[in-house]
Amino acid sequence: MINKRDNCPVFVPEGKLDVTNSQSLANELLELHEKGYSRFVIDFSSVESIDSSTLGKLLVIQKKLKEAEGGLRIVNITNSNIKKVFQMIQLHKVITIE
Numbered sequence: 496m497i498n499k500r501d502n503c504p505v506f507v508p509e510g511k512l513d514v515t516n517s518q519s520l521a522n523e524l525l526e527l528h529e530k531g532y533s534r535f536v537i538d539f540s541s542v543e544s545i546d547s548s549t550l551g552k553l554l555v556i557q558k559k560l561k562e563a564e565g566g567l568r569i570v571n572i573t574n575s576n577i578k579k580v581f582q583m584i585q586l587h588k589v590i591t592i593e
Contacts, residue, residue, distance in 0.1 A: 503532070503534050503535065503536055504527050504532055504535050504536070505535075505536040505537075505538055506520075506523065506524065506535060506536070506537045506538065507537075507538045507540070507541065508520060508537065508538075508539075508541070508542055509541040509542065510541070510542070510543050511542075511543050511544045511545075511546075512542055512544070512545045512546065512549040513544070513545070513546040513548065513549060514546060514548040514549075516549075517546070517548040517549040517551075517552045518552070520549065520552060521552040521555065521556060524556050525556070525559070528556075528559060528560065528563070532565075533560050533563040533564060533565025533566075534560065534565040534566055534567075534568075535556070535560065535565075535567050535568070536567075536568045536569075536570055537553075537567065537568070537569050537570070538570050538571050539569055539570065539571050539572045539573065539574070539577065540570075540571035540572075540573050542572075542573075542574060542577065543574060544574070544576065544577065545577055545580065550580075550584070550586070553567065553569075553590065554589065554590075557589060557590050566590075566591060567590050567591070568590070568591040568592075568593060569581075569586075569590055569591070569592045569593070570592075570593045571593075572592070
């Protein structure tokens with residue numbers, strides 16, 4: 496689901512983000528980028544888990560957005576395992592996490 500707040504798309508995925516759906520997530524975000532958006536928010540409040548394929552897609556998206564002087568923000572991480580993974584790989588150094 497994608498909402499828009501202050502002309503910034505807010506993507507609200509649900510459940511597991513893994514190899515079965517990471518490409519469709521990337522495709523949706525790339526499509527928005529092609530429409531001219533350079534800043535996105537991903538609301539993790541309903542995300543249960545994330546795998547390495549999804550992390551890779553997020554990093555690719557962040558790189559494209561940064562090249563367009565934009566960026567990606569991840570907000571509302573409620574799952575403690577996801578928080579631990581993000582801390583362990585120091586994702587906050589590449590993607591804004593709030």
